[in-house]
Amino acid sequence: MSQATLRVQKISGHAGSVPGEDTQREYTVCKLIDTTTCIGCKACEVACMEWNDLPFGETVFDNTYQTMPETRWNYWNLILFNEHVREEDGSLMWLMRKNQCMHCAEPGCLAACPADGAIIQYTNGIVDFQQANCIGCGYCITGCPFDIPKMNPKTHRVFKCTLCTDRVSEGLEPACIKSCPTGCLHFGTKDDMLDLAGKRAKQLREHSHFPNAGVYDPPGVGGTGVIYVLHDATKPEIYGGLPKDPHVPWTVKLWKGPLKWLGNVAMVGGLIGLFVHYLRYGPKAREEEDINPGGKP
Amino acid sequence: MNPTRRDFFKITTVGGAAAAVFGFDLKPAFAQLRTLKIARASETRSTCPYCSVSCGVIIYTIGDRAKNVTPQVVHVEGDPDHPINRGTLCPKGASLEQDILNERRLLKPQVRRPGGTDWEDISWDDALNEIAAKVKKTRDDTFIERDAAGHTVNRCESIAWTGGCTDTNEFNYLVVKSMRALGVVHLENQARV
Numbered sequence: 441m442s443q444a445t446l447r448v449q450k451i452s453g454h455a456g457s458v459p460g461e462d463t464q465r466e467y468t469v470c471k472l473i474d475t476t477t478c479i480g481c482k483a484c485e486v487a488c489m490e491w492n493d494l495p496f497g498e499t500v501f502d503n504t505y506q507t508m509p510e511t512r513w514n515y516w517n518l519i520l521f522n523e524h525v526r527e528e529d530g531s532l533m534w535l536m537r538k539n540q541c542m543h544c545a546e547p548g549c550l551a552a553c554p555a556d557g558a559i560i561q562y563t564n565g566i567v568d569f570q571q572a573n574c575i576g577c578g579y580c581i582t583g584c585p586f587d588i589p590k591m592n593p594k595t596h597r598v599f600k601c602t603l604c605t606d607r608v609s610e611g612l613e614p615a616c617i618k619s620c621p622t623g624c625l626h627f628g629t630k631d632d633m634l635d636l637a638g639k640r641a642k643q644l645r646e647h648s649h650f651p652n653a654g655v656y657d658p659p660g661v662g663g664t665g666v667i668y669v670l671h672d673a674t675k676p677e678i679y680g681g682l683p684k685d686p687h688v689p690w691t692v693k694l695w696k697g698p699l700k701w702l703g704n705v706a707m708v709g710g711l712i713g714l715f716v717h718y719l720r721y722g723p724k725a726r727e728e729e730d731i732n733p734g735g736k737p
Numbered sequence: 738m739n740p741t742r743r744d745f746f747k748i749t750t751v752g753g754a755a756a757a758v759f760g761f762d763l764k765p766a767f768a769q770l771r772t773l774k775i776a777r778a779s780e781t782r783s784t785c786p787y788c789s790v791s792c793g794v795i796i797y798t799i800g801d802r803a804k805n806v807t808p809q810v811v812h813v814e815g816d817p818d819h820p821i822n823r824g825t826l827c828p829k830g831a832s833l834e835q836d837i838l839n840e841r842r843l844l845k846p847q848v849r850r851p852g853g854t855d856w857e858d859i860s861w862d863d864a865l866n867e868i869a870a871k872v873k874k875t876r877d878d879t880f881i882e883r884d885a886a887g888h889t890v891n892r893c894e895s896i897a898w899t900g901g902c903t904d905t906n907e908f909n910y911l912v913v914k915s916m917r918a919l920g921v922v923h924l925e926n927q928a929r930v
Binding site: 446447481482483486491493557560568602606607609610612619620621623 | 767768770771772773774776812813814815817822824825826827828830831832834835
């Protein structure tokens with residue numbers, strides 16, 4: 441029977457320590473997306489919608505396969521189709537990339553979130569939104585370098601891929617991974633996925649004429665829980681704007697780091713100053729004019 | 738220290754209030770998740786009805802097949818033990834739940850008469866009787882006993898049979914036996930199960 445809990449290691453907007461932090465030895469889960477074998481069939485999209493009981497929405501047609509321009513608050517997993525002309529020989533590459541939450545080890549959304557417990561990171565690495573605690577400020581949208589969290593305009597709650605916490609906590613793989621018919625999606629521990637991705641990238645470099653093939657696991661966000669094998673790891677932008685060196689925005693860092701502490705110091709300092717002032721000068725004495733308005737005795 | 742009963746109450750009340758105010762909360766250690774929606778659902782193995790690849794699927798229905806439960810499909814996903822797809826599915830197969838739970842799904846036989854523009858409902862009995870009568874008439878009219886060279890062939894070339902991809906070996910065995918008995922030579926199905 442389902443226990444349906446995961447131990448937490450990071451909490452947004454939380455004062456004090458996080459009880460789960462560093463207390464448990466647990467593997468980090470990871471999705472590996474091999475963009476070189478993706479055929480853009482969208483089975484992962486449908487599996488995601490089916491498993492999470494999400495409604496099917498309107499699609500658009502603008503003469504491309506991109507029938508939905510970006511992920512939505514109720515559409516968490518989207519294949520991005522990109523046409524890229526290679527500089528070497530002018531040939532066309534049709535690149536497909538499964539776009540979803542990257543489950544960063546140092547998530548920008550979590551850093552930016554001011555609501556206690558609205559965004560949490562489990563010890564297995566999954567970053568999850570707890571809509572019950574969300575206050576709808578939308579700072580996570582600013583904090584995310586991959587533009588993933590999306591707000592439900594009606595309820596003002598933010599949603600994104602959960603990496604199927606309900607399945608993973610029971611020992612199952614995420615729904616998208618299971619469905620993939622070409623086997624371009626893999627799921628396992630981060631170590632195993634890095635190993636597998638490295639081998640595949642090596643194969644592409646040595647046997648498939650992709651000298652720049654490599655693994656996308658950006659260190660700017662501490663590595664991600666979703667890693668890619670790319671034909672050309674030096675140009676991740678061609679895969680529908682995958683940032684080359686994603687970072688948590690400096691505004692979020694400044695605001696949540698030095699500014700936050702400055703604010704705390706100012707607040708506590710103000711209180712102390714108030715107290716010291718009271719000790720030194722005592723309560724404010726009423727002046728003559730206040731007692732006798734107009735100065736008349 | 739030897740507290741009295743009154744002291745004990747004081748200490749626990751103040752202590753409890755302090756814990757509540759200053760925080761003694763194990764909740765953040767674990768987070769509640771959505772429970773696995775198929776945790777105790779019944780699993781039924783089946784075959785995807787779309788293409789000839791015939792992927793194995795597991796259909797999850799609510800309830801544990803107890804007498805008083807009316808099962809309803811809640812989820813469909815690939816069968817990891819199936820040798821063909823090993824758990825994977827294409828986007829059409831992955832949407833099978835929508836195929837089963839669909840208000841536009843046909844649940845009874847319908848017929849469109851020659852020259853007609855609309856489908857009309859027909860009972861199973863009437864449908865089978867009509868099919869049987871048409872098969873009989875077609876076969877009687879077009880049965881070929883001998884070919885041009887005089888060889889006995891006993892065939893019925895004007896009837897063909899097509900089967901779906903979920904047809905099993907056993908079903909197809911019966912199809913071949915019954916159709917060959919009528920002399921039907923054009924037999925095909927997309928089952929590769």
